[in-house]
């Protein structure tokens with residue numbers, strides 16, 4: 120994004136916050152708001168509200184509404200839309216209660232609208248310290264708010280859990296769930312169970328010890344905490360997890376301390392997305408993330424399963440006590456989190472109704488797990504060509520691994536599918552009880568793993584990813600055929616998976632990766648937005664495409680649907696951003712030219728609103744500065760760039776339209792300007808912190824030489840290689 124656009128965006132923020140001070144909320148609204156409690160969320164009601172991001176406690180994202188259906192969905196048009204302030208990833212599913220809509224946006228802001236007209240009701244900006252953005256592995260996103268008895272809850276990038284009055288947006292309480300010195304950030308949705316708000320956080324890439332915490336919904340007082348990895352000092356935490364960590368988890372981690380191992384990093388295991396309440400069994404399921412460092416050889420000396428990494432853990436919601444767990448990826452070493460969305464259902468198996476949970480985590484296998492016992496009932500691939508395991512042993516519940524996948528044991532480069540971005544990431548999946556199908560927004564993004572080759576990669580650093588592997592030491596190959604092959608292999612698929620057969624009933628190919636979440640309705644519909652800037656509907660039973668609307672920008676979020684005055688609406692957010700778009704400028708750039716427009720769009724049958732025309736593309740005058748660095752400088756700059764900058768500015772400094780494309784940035788022309796950003800941190804207030812704690816000014820200058828080399832390369836090859 121050019122400097123100019125950033126200025127426009129900043130002005131938009133200022134305007135929006137000025138115009139949003141009205142407070143609406145008559146006493147009449149209180150009863151309807153108050154009705155959203157545990158009983159209501161058990162079913163989610165008649166579909167007029169979409170009262171939690173997953174619709175109801177079972178998180179099927181299935182609406183009973185039928186007014187919009189397979190016959191008339193072609194008549195959907197835009198009812199209203201509104202632009203959002205920050206041009207970063209927008210991942211929230213809109214929550215709607217009693218005709219009022221609540222969304223969270225990038226930088227953990229919350230906005231409330233009249234769900235029929237789009238009139239803004241209130242907004243809340245937690246004024247997050249933007250420097251915290253450097254600790255958000257995958258963009259400064261937020262996946263939505265929770266609604267409970269007239270309060271709205273949001274988690275923030277700087278680790279606060281905040282309660283707001285749903286009528287006014289006024290803050291009721293705020294609890295700091297994370298130590299500010301920690302690497303944690305909250306991007307996930309809080310869940311409210313039995314008057315307790317439960318929240319986790321992310322940050323395992325950098326080094327963190329995962330936990331979930333429950334707070335009293337009325338006061339914000341902490342009720343319990345459950346840690347997912349053992350205490351590094353071997354001491355009890357005084358937490359709900361003490362007993363089970365002592366009896367079951369500690370022995371699954373290496374006993375002899377080693378430099379850079381789990382004792383230094385906390386082991387990872389953050390709970391950054393799925394936290395699902397089972398109202399039938401009064402159990403809470405948390406999806407636990409990857410290890411830190413990723414490399415199991417460094418993390419745990421290659422020893423042990425490392426509980427509760429990559430596991431689903433069932434807890435008692437009132438106390439946080441452990442009930443059962445199932446570990447999907449033992450001794451994980453590929454960033455295979457089990458944090459992905461969880462769906463609860465009842466399935467007929469062997470003539471009996473079985474209470475199951477469905478899970479399609481990063482590792483590419485679709486799990487059906489018995490909710491009562493925690494036993495894995497089946498694990499079948501939901502993507503093709505999985506390289507790390509051939510399947511699961513149903514008796515032991517363990518994967519049948521392919522030895523070449525353990526790069527830390529072979530010492531060799533391992534080309535993987537799925538990669539660290541997963542066969543499925545956070546994008547919501549949905550389940551339709553009428554078809555019995557689970558609609559998974561699946562990903563094909565290959566990747567490489569390599570044990571560290573340079574000390575730079577192995578050592579823990581205060582800033583940046585600490586994966587314990589060569590993240591991408593090599594420069595990008597200048598081979599156009601390789602680039603084309605990577606591009607062709609990087610795509611998306613909508614998979615309508617039948618848990619009963621363990622196979623896809625139907626699939627839809629998407630040319631680009633990182634498409635939106637899915638939502639399904641009793642109108643025999645599945646909705647999904649795409650990275651290519653479309654919003655679509657398919658027949659839920661056959662997969663036939665019934666609707667396709669050009670929405671100008673990518674769609675990441677899951678949609679929701681609701682009624683006001685008897686009329687049904689469908690709502691979703693547009694934008695580019697998140698983990699893949701930030702790093703995808705080079706390899707997965709099929710969607711690179713799609714604009715990044717942060718916007719909330721609401722559809723209804725016969726909607727007549729039209730989106731403003733896109734600004735005309737400006738001719739770009741691009742003359743890379745003269746190279747003054749030596750080849751040795753450039754090589755050194757490359758190594759540090761991959762380690763510290765790649766995750767936000769893209770491999771090879773190829774931008775993807777979310778953050779500045781450094782090859783085209785004016786800052787590379789002048790050593791002082793570059794230093795002022797990278798070392799002195801002048802753009803800290805916008806989320807670009809100083810890297811002085813890990814880089815010397817000379818190293819920063821070497822990186823400038825590297826980026827200049829990329830700029831010259833891109834200019835020479837623009838037609839074929841550069842993303843923009």
Ligand code: HEC
Pocket residue numbers: 122125252253254255760763764765766767768778779781784785786793796797802805806807808810822
């Ligand atoms: C956590 C994400 C993140 C990481 C990691 C990161 N940056 Fe940035 N960077 C940003 C953001 C956000 C901006 C835009 C700031 C603004 O809008 O003013 C930015 C802007 C910049 C700019 C100014 C570009 C322009 O034209 O305005 C430079 C130069 C830069 N980054 C260099 C680097 C270097 C070098 C590294 C690695 C040492 C790095 N960045 C790592 C997020 C990041």
